[in-house]
Amino acid sequence: MNKVNIGMVGYKFMGKAHSHAYRDLHMFFPEAAAPVMKLICGRDEKGVAQAAEQFGWDGYVTDWRELLARPDIDVIDINAPSDAHKEIALAAAKAGKHLFCEKPLALTLADSREMLEAAEQAGVKHMVGFNYRFSPAVQLAKKLVNEGRLGQIYHFRAWFLQDWIVDPDFPLVWRLQKEVAGSGSHGDLGAHLIDLAHFLVGDMTEVIGMSETFIKERPMPSSMTGLSAKGSKDGPRGEVTVDDATLFLTRFANGALGSFEATRFAPGHRCTNSFEINGSKGSVKFDFERMNELQVYFRDDAEDVQGFRRVLCTDPSHAYMQAWWPPGHTIGFEQTFIHEVVELMNALSEDRKPVPNFADGVKCQQVLEAVDQSIAQRRWVRIDEL
Missing domain, CATH: 3.30.360.10 (Dihydrodipicolinate Reductase; domain 2)
Known part of the structure; x- marks a missing residue:
């Protein structure tokens, strides 16, 4: 897997951090698979359009379901507020998309377990965003x-x-x-x-x-x-x-x-x-x-x-x-996200589970x-x- 197409939900604090990681990763880690910033999603069209242009995404949508319908999207990156994680992750897993979700994984332990089970049953790769590990x-x-x-x-x-x-x-x-x-x-x-x-x-x-x-x-x-x-x-x-x-x-x-x-x-x-x-x-x-x-x-x-x-x-x-x-x-802080995405890209290329993954989020x-x-x-x- 030389290129990985990303569809991302969320465009504020963590959206900017993740976008920066995708954009700059290959400059410093050229041996890793290259993330391609396809589509960014947010409910506020004016805000997400501005973010798409500023961060360097190919385009934007205002409904995350459009990301799942795109056959050219490989990974769904979820950094929207915590209450949105479960619904998006379950639907993305069902659609066969790999998952990268910010922490905490869900609002409850039961929800996080359901997300892990859905990802495992779908056979998709899954990663949770504990970036400080990567310092x-x-x-x-x-x-x-x-x-x-x-x-x-x-x-x-x-x-x-x-x-x-x-x-x-x-x-x-x-x-x-x-x-x-x-x-x-x-x-x-x-x-x-x-x-x-x-x-x-x-x-x-x-x-x-x-x-x-x-x-x-x-x-x-x-x-x-x-x-x-x-x-x-x-x-x-x-x-x-x-x-x-x-x-x-x-x-x-x-x-x-x-x-x-x-x-x-x-x-x-x-x-x-x-x-x-x-x-x-x-x-x-x-x-x-x-740090x-x-x-x-x-x-x-x-x-x-x-x-x-x-x-x-x-x-x-x-x-x-x-x-x-x-x-x-x-x-600095931003490099921890680049290292995190290096792990995600390498795991996809090597056909293995990224670490940390949803099991770590459940724990x-x-x-x-x-x-x-x-x-x-x-x-x-x-x-x-x-």
């Missing part, structure tokens, strides 16, 4: 764990902190409405932490959590895009139906302990997506705001030079970096709902209960 520094952390260089893993602690809705007069965007988003910081930010934990440490066995919605009502929006919106603080207000912050503890199947915090109420933290792993032989620390770096500590270093060292993950020996710039020249959703159940019932919940 070279995260890939190095994975390598150190896999090679046993950190020893037995004791702790995984992670936190994803943002501050974009601290203002109580920030409008009620779709991400703050449960019927559209599924959940708040838990499903939006916490899902990334859960996937990183699964990727780096392994499966979880039980969880206990707590959450809070600090601002109960907000002004209705007059317009919104990405993480920004406009609205009058003196106008009508609506109820916030998702969590503003969720914290939980977990036990991993390998005996490690974990702690997770996801909040949009941490002033000064624009996108602090961080984790630390402690093992019997050493530790690593990662902060996405310094090209991994802090590494080894216990067997000479005593007089022990301490966390900064590893700049820009040498060709680090994952994906052979395609980029000379050592020391850093990459993440299972933890999300176990935490929700724990909060509602004020008890430890085993993952295998769900």
